[in-house]
Each structure stands twice: as C-alpha cells, then as structure tokens.
Amino acid sequence: MTTGLKALSVHLLTATGAVFAMLAMLAAVEENWSLMFLWLVVAFAVDGVDGPLARKYIVSENAPRFDGVLMDLIIDYLTYVFIPAFALFKSDLLPGWTGWVAIILITFASAMYFADTSMKAKDNSFSGFPGAWNMLVIVLFAVKPDFWLILALVAVLSVAMFLPLKFIHPVRTARWRAVSLPVAFAWTFFAGWAAWVDFHPESWAIWGLVVSSLYLLGAGIAQQAIPARH
Numbered sequence: 070m071t072t073g074l075k076a077l078s079v080h081l082l083t084a085t086g087a088v089f090a091m092l093a094m095l096a097a098v099e100e101n102w103s104l105m106f107l108w109l110v111v112a113f114a115v116d117g118v119d120g121p122l123a124r125k126y127i128v129s130e131n132a133p134r135f136d137g138v139l140m141d142l143i144i145d146y147l148t149y150v151f152i153p154a155f156a157l158f159k160s161d162l163l164p165g166w167t168g169w170v171a172i173i174l175i176t177f178a179s180a181m182y183f184a185d186t187s188m189k190a191k192d193n194s195f196s197g198f199p200g201a202w203n204m205l206v207i208v209l210f211a212v213k214p215d216f217w218l219i220l221a222l223v224a225v226l227s228v229a230m231f232l233p234l235k236f237i238h239p240v241r242t243a244r245w246r247a248v249s250l251p252v253a254f255a256w257t258f259f260a261g262w263a264a265w266v267d268f269h270p271e272s273w274a275i276w277g278l279v280v281s282s283l284y285l286l287g288a289g290i291a292q293q294a295i296p297a298r299h
Contacts, residue, residue, distance in 0.1 A: 076123075076131035083119045083137060086112045086144035090152060097156050102210060105156060106264035109203050112148040114257055116141070121240060142183055145200075150179040153206035162209060163216050171223045175202055178227040185231075193241035194289050198229040207260055208282050211268045211275045235289035244292055249285070256281035 070078075093108035119141070128137050154175040158168045179200040182188060190196045205226065209219055237245070239253035259277035266272045 072126060072131050076126040076128040077135075079119055079122045079126055079128050080132055080135045080137055080140065082115060082122070083140050083144065086115050086119075086141075086148060089115065090144060090147040093148065093152050094155070097152055097159065100159060102156060102160065103264045103267045105152070106207050106210070107261060109148055109152065109207070110257060110261045110264065112144070113203065113260070116145065116148070117240065117253065117257070146179065146183055149203045150175060150183075150200055153202040157202075157206050157209070157219075160210070162213065162219055167216055167220050171220060174223055174227045178230050182230040190235055192244065193238055194292075195236040195238060197231055197234060197236070198226045199236055199238075200230065202226075204256070204260075204282060204285070207263070208278060211263050211278055235293050237285065237289040237292070239285065242289070244297060245288060249288060252281050252284050256285060 089108050089112040093105045093112065096102075096105035096108060119137075123137050126132075128135075154172045157163060157175075158172045163171055179202070182197065182200050185197075188196055188199070205222065209222075237249055239246070239249040242249065255277060259274045259281060262274035263272060263278050266274060268275070
C-alpha cells in the first residue's frame with residue numbers, strides 16, 4: 070500500500086466516527102443509554118487512534134484533499150458535546166428548567182471553544198476544559214448525583230473552557246504520558262464495561278470510571294501546580 074493510500078485510509082477511519090455518532094444518536098432517541106454510551110466509547114477509541122496515525126502518515130501532505138482536522142472537529146462536536154448534552158437533557162438526571170440551562174451552556178460554550186484558535190497549549194495540552202462532555206456525562210449516569218451538583222459541574226466546566234487551566238491530552242502531552250496513556254486506556258475500558266452492565270451500582274467499573282476520570286480531569290492542573298524538572 071502506498072503512503073497516499075495509507076494516509077487516505079486514516080481519513081476513512083476518522084469518518085467512521087460520524088457513523089458511530091449516528092448509531093449513538095439513534096440509541097439516544099430510544100433512550101437506550103447503555104447502547105448510546107457503548108457507541109460513544111467506540112467513537113472515543115477511534116478518536117484516540119486516528120490522531121497518531123494521521124501524524125505518522127502526514128495526511129495533510131499525503132492526502133491533502135480532505136481536511137482531517139476539520140473532520141475530526143465536526144465528529145468530536147457530535148460525540149463529545151451534542152449527543153451527551155441531548156442524553157443529559159432527556160434523562161431524569163436534570164428536572165425541568167435545569168435541563169434547559171445545562172444544554173444551552175454545554176452547546177453554546179462548546180461551539181465557542183471548538184472555534185478557539187488558542188485551545189492548544191505549547192506542550193500539546195488543552196488550554197481550558199476541552200469540551201469532553203461525553204466523559205462527564207457517562208460518569209453522571211453511573212453515579213447519579215443530586216441535580217444541583219450536576220448543574221454546578223456543568224456551569225463550572227463551561228466557564229473553565231476559557232480559563233488558563235491546563236487539561237492533558239493523554240496521547241500528545243509528553244509530561245506524565247507513561248501514566249496518562251494507560252489511564253486513558255483504562256477509562257475507555259471502564260466506560261465500556263459500565264455501559265455494558267447498564268451502570269449497575271455494585272460494578273467495579275463505576276469506581277474505575279470515577280478514579281480514571283478524576284485523574285484525566287485534574288492531571289493538567291496538577292502539572293501547572295508542580296513545576297517540571299529539567
């Protein structure tokens with residue numbers, strides 16, 4: 070296979086995320102939350118793989134007809150933002166007006182963030198919360214906290230998108246990558262497991278999901294607080 074075909078195959082892999090997004094949305098319309106999250110986890114796994122492959126095969130040079138960055142952003146908005154926000158609204162986690170507040174905050178702030186040209190820090194971390202609402206919402210479905218806590222988390226993270234806080238990219242942020250990458254794999258595993266068992270409260274998947282989520286959420290801020298050794 071030529072380099073051009075390999076690069077094109079990366080674009081095709083990225084595009085499958087749109088198919089998984091549609092499958093997740095169809096499940097969400099039926100309020101089949103476990104199936105929805107399973108498809109979102111598959112899309113998350115594809116998103117984790119296609120980036121390194123795109124850089125390896127230099128798709129911008131070897132398959133320049135398709136803009137991989139634009140395609141990735143479109144699919145990420147669907148799978149990270151739009152579908153999780155819909156699920157949060159349609160579930161019984163947020164009653165009445167609180168659901169409306171949440172989806173307006175999530176979709177509006179995320180649209181602004183995804184168009185922010187300064188979303189990436191110099192070390193390839195994200196500057197501000199990267200709109201990973203899929204990761205938050207699956208934890209909310211697993212834990213089912215009080216709706217006031219959910220609303221507070223949505224509000225705080227919506228503001229955090231535009232604050233000078235660092236959030237790691239598990240693959241691209243070099244610092245602590247030896248820990249971050251395995252934790253990201255563990256998160257994917259626990260998320261899929263939790264959805265597979267329909268978020269059974271006694272499943273160990275719930276604890277694994279919560280612990281790995283807390284690390285991925287806080288590692289970048291911890292790096293800001295702890296100077297790197299040179």
